[in-house]
Amino acid sequence: MEDQREKPPLRIGDRVPGFAARSTQGPVELAQFRGRWLILFSHPADFTPVCTSEFVALASAADRFRALDCALMGLSVDSLYAHIAWIRLIWDRFGVRVDFPIIEDPTLEIARAYGMLGREAYDAASVRATYYIDPDGILRATACYPVTVGRSIDEMLRILAALQRVQDGTALAPADWKPGCDLLRTPEEQIEKALSPEGSADWFYSTIPDTSGSGSER
Structure with missing residues (x-):
């Protein structure tokens, strides 16, 4: 496979790279989500406080995304088993079930293909990116956040609704x-x-x- 570090960052209007990966919902491929909107979002690591707050909020709002015919998919470098343990902790601590898939990316292959990391980065310490992908697999918007600031779920929903309305x-x-x-x-x-x-x-x-x-x- 070609060196992903040499790939330019994705731009709005680009067709996003396809991938297949293991997830908490079983094996997934990006192609499965053609025909509907998809928000792909990354986080630096499982068992981190800001990421935990985001996943609780996203899981709690899953029906609102579903009403807009949009699927959610999380990503981090952590292993599938770490994801499963984290989801269990979220259930035990908050009573919230995370039903959307969280994929593992231990080699950073997907993160690099999507431009989530700088070319010289060798870990995911700075990864918190959000990609709004339309039903044809085209990138329509992106947002990046530092590890110290969580996403606004209301703003994610607003951007999604706006993209759909002006499409x-x-x-x-x-x-x-x-x-x-x-x-x-x-x-x-x-x-x-x-x-x-x-x-x-x-x-x-x-x-x-x-x-x-x-x-x-x-």
């Missing part, structure tokens, strides 16, 4: 947009609209209602 190109999601709130119209690309007697900014900035009927995440 057809008919609208844009403004700052702080939530499902059910007004969207922005895609700007006109002809000078006639800019010179019309309407408001001088209307050709590039005007709102439209969100008629998608997805106000449940509001």
Whole structure:
């Protein structure tokens, strides 16, 4: 296999690399998730406090992601057995069942393929990355966090809903947009609209209602 350290980082719009791996839900392949959205998120290690808080929150919100037809998949360098022991601890301590797969990546092969690590990195101490992958296997958004700061589950859901709403190109999601709130119209690309007697900014900035009927995440 080619040296993953020489691969450039993934960019929005790239087709994400396929992989097969062992997981807490059995063997998984990325191809299994074609046809629906997938959020692939990494964590530096099992049995760490910030990661534990994230997995409790994500597992508790799994039905909200499911309602948006989105699967969740965790990843770390820890072994499958460490993942299983950690899930058991989460169940015993918090009463929360982690039902989404957590895959093992002991050789850092997947982390390097996705650009989660710098080319010279030899451990996963800094890995906390999130990848929003559309039903066609295309990367639509990414987010990276330091090991000291946990993700916002509400923000993950907001980004996912926004990506789904603007995917057809008919609208844009403004700052702080939530499902059910007004969207922005895609700007006109002809000078006639800019010179019309309407408001001088209307050709590039005007709102439209969100008629998608997805106000449940509001």
